[in-house]
Amino acid sequence: MNTYDLLVVGSANADLVVGVERRPGAGETVLGSDLVVHPGGKGANQAVAAARLGARTALLARIGDDGHGALLRGSMESAGVDTSGVLVGGAPTGVALITVDPSGDNSIVVSPGANGRLTPDDVRAAGELFGGARVVSVMLEIPLESVAEVARSVADGARLVLNPSPPAPLPDEVLAVCDPLIVNEHEAKVIADASGTELGATPEDWARQLLALGPRSVVITLGAEGALVADAAGSERVAAVKVEAVDTTGAGDAFTAALAWRLGTGESLADAAAYAAKVGAAAVTKEGAQASYPTAEEVAALCCVSPGTPPGPPAGTAGTTA
Numbered sequence: 445m446n447t448y449d450l451l452v453v454g455s456a457n458a459d460l461v462v463g464v465e466r467r468p469g470a471g472e473t474v475l476g477s478d479l480v481v482h483p484g485g486k487g488a489n490q491a492v493a494a495a496r497l498g499a500r501t502a503l504l505a506r507i508g509d510d511g512h513g514a515l516l517r518g519s520m521e522s523a524g525v526d527t528s529g530v531l532v533g534g535a536p537t538g539v540a541l542i543t544v545d546p547s548g549d550n551s552i553v554v555s556p557g558a559n560g561r562l563t564p565d566d567v568r569a570a571g572e573l574f575g576g577a578r579v580v581s582v583m584l585e586i587p588l589e590s591v592a593e594v595a596r597s598v599a600d601g602a603r604l605v606l607n608p609s610p611p612a613p614l615p616d617e618v619l620a621v622c623d624p625l626i627v628n629e630h631e632a633k634v635i636a637d638a639s640g641t642e643l644g645a646t647p648e649d650w651a652r653q654l655l656a657l658g659p660r661s662v663v664i665t666l667g668a669e670g671a672l673v674a675d676a677a678g679s680e681r682v683a684a685v686k687v688e689a690v691d692t693t694g695a696g697d698a699f700t701a702a703l704a705w706r707l708g709t710g711e712s713l714a715d716a717a718a719y720a721a722k723v724g725a726a727a728v729t730k731e732g733a734q735a736s737y738p739t740a741e742e743v744a745a746l747c748c749v750s751p752g753t754p755p756g757p758p759a760g761t762a763g764t765t766a
């Protein structure tokens with residue numbers, strides 16, 4: 445009997461957002477809006493997304509002994525994430541400094557802070573979390589040597605899900621245990637480039653080429669086009685759920701978390717990806733990352749909206765329509 449449906453190992457950041465009329469050039473100072481601080485980071489996002497869906501979820505991460513760390517812990521705990529693996533200290537909590545102009549274009553500086561101090565020793569010391577997890581999900585906003593230690597620490601019978609973001613070349617020993625490797629087009633290109641592979645024309649080509657690099661399975665995310673899943677048996681397209689996209693921030697993290705959780709329940713890769721596509725679609729219908737993540741009930745409601753129907757208030761609250 446597993447203690448956790450999902451163990452996420454990854455980053456936790458505070459996103460510090462300021463709206464500006466114009467993003468500053470070199471040597472320039474501009475005045476902006478009031479500061480808004482959101483909980484973020486791909487690890488914390490995934491953990492919150494899975495817990496909100498009802499998965500028993502733990503996060504192994506490192507935050508600073510500061511207010512941003514407290515904000516992140518609060519957000520995770522209110523979603524139901526087990527934070528016993530959230531280590532404190534060594535550096536300030538990671539932050540992303542984000543300026544956004546009226547057209548929606550942004551400039552971002554990330555200070556990894558404590559995320560960069562999540563060491564292979566920290567991973568080795570978390571044996572109890574790994575021993576209790578059906579599925580482990582990891583991304584690259586922590587040191588690569590810690591990611592490699594995660595790949596070595598996955599318990600027998602459990603599976604590793606990896607989203608290589610921000611993209612970087614991966615060691616063969618990590619690629620070999622990914623089941624699946626989850627990439628968008630840009631990430632696929634970086635992984636392929638590192639092995640001297642030039643990607644073909646279609647997502648089916650990319651999946652086949654990536655599988656040749658060692659992962660047991662591959663998922664390609666395609667935004668509003670859905671996703672493609674592939675393993676040794678072949679590949680299959682997964683349709684996106686049609687919604688009106690408001691903000692795509694964090695959709696990939698919600699998709700990955702949902703997919704990882706459903707795989708642990710024994711679903712096939714295609715079925716888990718179909719569920720994850722609903723979760724990703726729900727996440728793009730609201731502003732923000734963690735604030736946009738749906739509950740299982742909201743996902744179920746979304747699936748009953750027929751394709752092409754604009755999203756509206758839940759049944760029973762809508763006014764009469766012609």
Ligand code: ADP
Nearest residue numbers: 628665666667668670684689696699721724725
């Ligand atoms: P990433 O952020 O990693 O590039 P995507 O933007 O492809 O990830 O989003 C992950 C998944 O979320 C997609 O595979 C899709 O299922 C869903 N999704 C993303 N954007 C939309 C959208 N505009 N409409 C419907 N589903 C979406």
